[in-house]
Amino acid sequence: MPAHSPKSRNRELKSGGGGRLEFLVLSKPPAALQRAASEPPSPRHRAVQQVEGPGSGLGLRRDSASSSSQPDDDCMKLNPSLLGIALRSLLAIDLWLSKRLGVCATEDSPWGSARPIMKLIEVSGHGIPWIGGTLYCLCKSDSTAGQEVLLNLLLALILDLVLVGIVKSLVRRRRPTHNKMDMFATFSVDRYSFPSGHATRAALGGRFFLNHLVLAVPLRVLVMLWVCIVGLSRVMLGRHNVTDVVCGFSMGYLQYSLVEYMWLSSSNLQTFLRLLGI
Ligand SMILES: CC(C)=CCC/C(C)=C/COP(=O)(O)O
Known part of the structure; x- marks a missing residue:
């Protein structure tokens, strides 16, 4: 069995080896993470939640046990978010530009x-x-x-x-x-x-x-x-x-x-x- 296979590493962790902290992260959130979860979200987190909607998968959920063992899932959650932000930005530019170009919309408009x-x-x-x-x-x-x-x-x-x-x-x-x-x-x-x-x-x-x-x-x-x-x-x-x-x-x-x-x-x-x- 290779020296760094997941199985051998787990056995080492369970037996109280040097990877004990890592084992704790995988099985339950350490105190620092629990504190972060109970604290109110930072302005940056709030901004992301506003764009994504509640429970969108960004932020604390990414630190959970299941996602840390499945890095591919992280990519799956992050990509739609970036796509969403890009689409929202495009729509915002579209609305702004259309309003500015709508110079003949009424008789009272500039043109x-x-x-x-x-x-x-x-x-x-x-x-x-x-x-x-x-x-x-x-x-x-x-x-x-x-x-x-x-x-x-x-x-x-x-x-x-x-x-x-x-x-x-x-x-x-x-x-x-x-x-x-x-x-x-x-x-x-x-x-x-x-x-x-x-x-x-x-x-x-x-x-x-x-x-x-x-x-x-x-x-x-x-x-x-x-x-x-x-x-x-x-x-x-x-x-x-x-x-x-x-x-x-x-x-x-x-x-x-x-x-x-x-x-x-x-x-x-x-x-x-x-x-x-x-
Ligand atoms: C009554 C017939 C035969 C066609 C309707 C044409 C019409 C009013 C299309 C709307 O165009 P926009 O989507 O560019 O405003």
């Missing part, structure tokens, strides 16, 4: 006079003009290729509404307190802010245009600029926090990849429409 133009940008990313415009172009289109692209765009816009609605109702993040809820034609889930539906639609529609329309470079730049302005206007109007828009852009970007993956060709679409009885 209140720019509110009408922001609301115009809001309309340009709203679901109704996008779905209505796609349906209109579909009716007017006389080429099979055009109809194929437009029908896929229509399905993508409907998929976007459904996915955003699902995520909003699952996350239930309230809109910023400085938002004045005067948006037109909203669904009930639109009282929630995560993710921004305008941002998902802008990213999805922008990618769609860039990939399916033959556009000159200045127009491509204009499309990208419009996507960014829609996102920025959501925060400036006070409708969203910055993270709602950033995550909305990411979600819209991924939705486009999904639509490309599930792309319906014109023959598939004709079968699909026949199944629907159209």
